[in-house]
Amino acid sequence: MYFQTYLTEFEGIDLHFLRHDFPLKKGQQKIPILLIHGFGSSFWDFYKISPILSNPTRFGYDFGGNGKQIVFDVIVPSLPGFGFSEAPIKPGLSSIQSARIFGKLMERIGHEKYFVHGSNVLGSQIASNLALIRPKNVRGIHLANPFFDFEANFVAKIKWFISKILKQEFNDLKIPQNMDSFERPDTYGSFFQTINN
Numbered sequence: 001m002y003f004q005t006y007l008t009e010f011e012g013i014d015l016h017f018l019r020h021d022f023p024l025k026k027g028q029q030k031i032p033i034l035l036i037h038g039f040g041s042s043f044w045d046f047y048k049i050s051p052i053l054s055n056p057t058r059f060g061y062d063f064g065g066n067g068k069q070i071v072f073d074v075i076v077p078s079l080p081g082f083g084f085s086e087a088p089i090k091p092g093l094s095s096i097q098s099a100r101i102f103g104k105l106m107e108r109i110g111h112e113k114y115f116v117h118g119s120n121v122l123g124s125q126i127a128s129n130l131a132l133i134r135p136k137n138v139r140g141i142h143l144a145n146p147f148f149d150f151e152a153n154f155v156a157k158i159k160w161f162i163s164k165i166l167k168q169e170f171n172d173l174k175i176p177q178n179m180d181s182f183e184r185p186d187t188y189g190s191f192f193q194t195i196n197n
Helices: 049-054 095-109 120-133 154-166 185-194
Strands: 004-010 013-020 028-036 068-077 114-119 138-144
Touching: 004 095, 013 049, 013 095, 028 049, 028 095, 028 120, 049 068, 068 095, 095 120, 114 120, 120 138
Parallel strands: 028 068, 028 114, 114 138
Antiparallel strands: 004 013, 013 068
């Protein structure tokens, strides 16, 4: 299988990534895609799918659209501290900082717009953060086994919890903006009476 492996520096960290990028043939449209692995895994998770995405006809696939066959320029980085990427020297590298680094990687490669896939908890967080901090660059996002941070949105946490109790759809619930009743347990009953009224 053909792929190129690279090591480049971002913010003091040597970042390893693979790139499957075959020359564009007549009648093909190339789309960049960034595949981000999760915690406890590595770039190797995408080793078998990368050649298929970058050269589908070789494997009997046709990702056609608008009369053109779609092929992907597949970029698969190793998260900082995983695989062949250097571990950060300073503790506390967040998923937001990793997203910023991956955005810079795509910029350095020469891709202004691209799709992103994140797998597992950490890869999904990084992919989500990349879409949030670079909305003009990320054309689409796909998450496998994503993580939902309830602490980031207390109202969403309460809506999810109540939807499970009432067996209602999460988005159909109307929650009062005054959440004071959750600070005093004796007012739970009156709070639940105000839901959907």
